[in-house]
Structures are given as structure tokens and as C-alpha cells.
Amino acid sequence: MSSAIYGGTTVEVNDEGFFEDPGKWTEAMAPEIAKAQGIDVLTEHHWQVIKFMRAEYIEKGSGPTVRVLGKTSGVSIKELYQLFPKGPAKTAAKIAGIPKPRGCI
Amino acid sequence: MSDPIEKVSIIVSKGSLEGVYPALIMANGARAEGIEANLFFTFFGLDVIHRSTIDHIKVATVGNPGLHLATIAGGLPGMSSVMTHYLEKKMEKLDIPPIPEFVEMIADTGAGIYACKASTDLFELGEEDLIDQVMDIITVGEFFAMAAGGEIIFT
Numbered sequence: 001m002s003s004a005i006y007g008g009t010t011v012e013v014n015d016e017g018f019f020e021d022p023g024k025w026t027e028a029m030a031p032e033i034a035k036a037q038g039i040d041v042l043t044e045h046h047w048q049v050i051k052f053m054r055a056e057y058i059e060k061g062s063g064p065t066v067r068v069l070g071k072t073s074g075v076s077i078k079e080l081y082q083l084f085p086k087g088p089a090k091t092a093a094k095i096a097g098i099p100k101p102r103g104c105i
Numbered sequence: 106m107s108d109p110i111e112k113v114s115i116i117v118s119k120g121s122l123e124g125v126y127p128a129l130i131m132a133n134g135a136r137a138e139g140i141e142a143n144l145f146f147t148f149f150g151l152d153v154i155h156r157s158t159i160d161h162i163k164v165a166t167v168g169n170p171g172l173h174l175a176t177i178a179g180g181l182p183g184m185s186s187v188m189t190h191y192l193e194k195k196m197e198k199l200d201i202p203p204i205p206e207f208v209e210m211i212a213d214t215g216a217g218i219y220a221c222k223a224s225t226d227l228f229e230l231g232e233e234d235l236i237d238q239v240m241d242i243i244t245v246g247e248f249f250a251m252a253a254g255g256e257i258i259f260t
Contacts, residue, residue, distance in 0.1 A: 066137045067200065067210070077213040085215075086139030104130055105201055 006032045018093065018100050022057065025097025033095045037086060042095075046083050049075055050096045053089075057098040065089050065103035112141040112255025114248070119260065120149030120158075121165040122189055122204075128260045129207050136214035141255070144211065145248055147221035151228060154220060154235050159205050163189040205236075212238035217251075219243050 001020060004013050006029035012020040017036075019025055030050060034042050042050070052073040057063045066089045070077040080088035089101045113135045117128045128144065135142040152158040166172060166179035166188050178184065193203065202210060212218055220235055220242045232242060243251070 066133075066214070067202070070210070070213075077210055081136070081213070081215050087137050089137060090139065104134060105199075 016094075016100060019097040022098045025054075029097065030095050033097075037084075037091050037094060039084070039091070039095075043083075045075060045079070046092075046095075049073055049080065049083060049088065049092045053092045053096040053098060057093075057096070063089065063093045063096070063098050063101040065101050065105060067103075067105045110135075110140055110256055112143075112252075114143045114145065114252035114255055114257045116145045116147060116257070116259045117150035117153060118148045120152035120162065122162050122192065123164055123169070123171075124260065125150070125153050125162055125204060126201075128258075129204070129211060131258065131260075132216050133207070133211050133214060136211070136216050142211075142214075143217035143219065143251060145219045145221060145243075147224045148227075151220060151224050151230065153204060153208065154218065154239050155230065156234060156236055159208065159236060162204050164192055208236065208238060219248070219251075221245070221248070 001012055001014060003010050004017070005011075007026065009024070009029070011024045011029075014020060031042055034040075034046070039046065049069065052069070053063045064072065066077065066080060066087075069075065069080055069089055069092075073080075075083070084091040093100055113131070115128050115132050117125060119125065132142045132144050146154050152162060163185045164172075166174060166184045167176055169179070172179065172188070196203075208218070217240050218238050220230075220239055222242050222244045225231070225242050232239070
């Protein structure tokens with residue numbers, strides 16, 4: 001476990017950089033986390049995915065995989081990879097302050 | 106921690122359902138992790154990217170001890186279709202996509218899909234016989250050039 005500073009607040013993150021406590025996340029932290037992931041500007045479509053991830057996590061206790069995102073978020077698989085080239089579900093979960101989604105598909 | 110894997114090249118040489126899914130799952134999973142992925146279809150693996158066979162990939166019910174089915178029973182007419190149907194139903198429940206949809210999805214993730222030239226020559230196939238997602242028919246030399254610097258997985 002290590003820590004990171006986003007928006008002037010220190011938060012605990014795991015070895016891969018995912019929040020240990022999703023409750024500590026605020027929207028204001030997202031742009032800074034995104035930048036560290038190589039995404040300089042969060043567009044409306046980025047936010048659509050980030051907010052969807054967060055809502056799914058709060059409702060179901062885990063974030064959706066790329067397959068589920070493509071079917072339910074309103075953003076196609078192709079566009080998801082354009083928005084988050086380093087893995088849509090993984091990167092969006094990190095920016096949304098939730099744990100890495102688990103699933104093989 | 107070891108250096109992360111940055112690129113995988115997965116060769117699919119089998120045309121059975123159990124021979125194809127692991128490769129598709131690995132390619133899709135690699136992309137989900139941000140890993141560059143290319144799929145190469147050779148020999149009977151070509152069935153996966155052939156327009157007329159992609160929808161008819163079946164489980165091998167003979168010579169497949171993992172099924173725990175007597176060989177003589179596995180050879181009965183229709184057994185392969187029945188077992189395939191059974192597995193497909195189970196996969197549907199787990200939201201594992203059918204092969205045509207899965208291949209399309211993998212292409213959408215940005216993974217490359219290629220056919221092996223030696224195999225297309227052998228089976229007398231041209232680009233017009235292959236699904237639209239196939240980027241090119243390539244030689245083994247071109248494959249190695251493309252795979253350079255990454256991991257190669259043969260299935």
C-alpha cells in the first residue's frame with residue numbers, strides 16, 4: 001500500500017494505484033488522476049464513462065468490465081478504447097476512485 | 106515487480122470451440138489491460154475468420170478426454186452439436202459472447218486480426234472468403250516482424 005496526493009489531499013492507493021477507500025474520492029481529483037494515466041483532458045464522454053463506473057460500483061459493489069461497459073454505458077467498445085487507450089474499464093475505474101473491475105471477458 | 110507485458114501475439118491453430126475461446130479471451134483480456142494484441146489464424150484456426158464457418162465452431166467430442174464421455178458416444182451423429190449447444194447456453198448465462206460477436210468485439214478493441222498465408226494457400230482461400238475484420242493475409246516472416254519485442258502464444 002502507498003499513498004498519492006490528488007487535489008491537495010493524501011489518499012491511500014494499492015500497488016496498482018487504485019483507491020483503497022472509494023469514499024475518499026471526489027470529482028475534483030479525477031483530472032489529476034487522469035493526467036497521471038496519460039489523459040490530458042477529460043471530455044464529456046470520458047465523464048460519461050467515469051460516472052457510469054462509479055454509479056455501477058456504488059450499486060453493485062464492483063465496477064463493470066469492458067464488455068459490460070460496451071453494452072450498458074451508451075459508449076461503444078471502439079470509442080471506449082479511443083477514450084481510454086490503456087484499457088477502458090481499468091483506467092476509468094482508477095480515475096473514478098473505485099477498485100479494478102474483476103472479470104475475464 | 107517484473108516488467109509488465111506490453112505486447113502479445115496469439116496464434117490460433119485449432120478450429121474447435123475449446124481451442125478457440127482461450128485465445129479470444131486472452132486477446133480481449135490483453136487489450137483490457139492496455140496490452141497491444143494481435144491474433145494470427147492458421148490451419149484449422151482459419152475457420153474462425155472464414156465467413157462460412159465462423160458461426161459453426163463446435164466442441165470436439167471425440168479424442169477429448171476432458172469431456173469424460175466414452176469415445177463411442179462422442180462419435181454418435183449430432184453429439185458435437187448437442188455438446189456445443191449445451192456449452193453455448195452456459196456461456197450465454199455468463200455473458201461470454203458467441204464467437205462471431207467476440208471476434209468483432211476484439212477487432213473493436215484495436216487488436217489486429219491476421220490470416221496465415223501458408224494456410225490460406227493450402228485451403229485455397231482469398232481475402233473475399235474471410236470476414237471483414239481480417240486486416241491482412243501475412244507470411245510467417247511478416248508475423249515474426251510484427252511480433253518482435255512481445256510475447257508469442259501458440260494455441
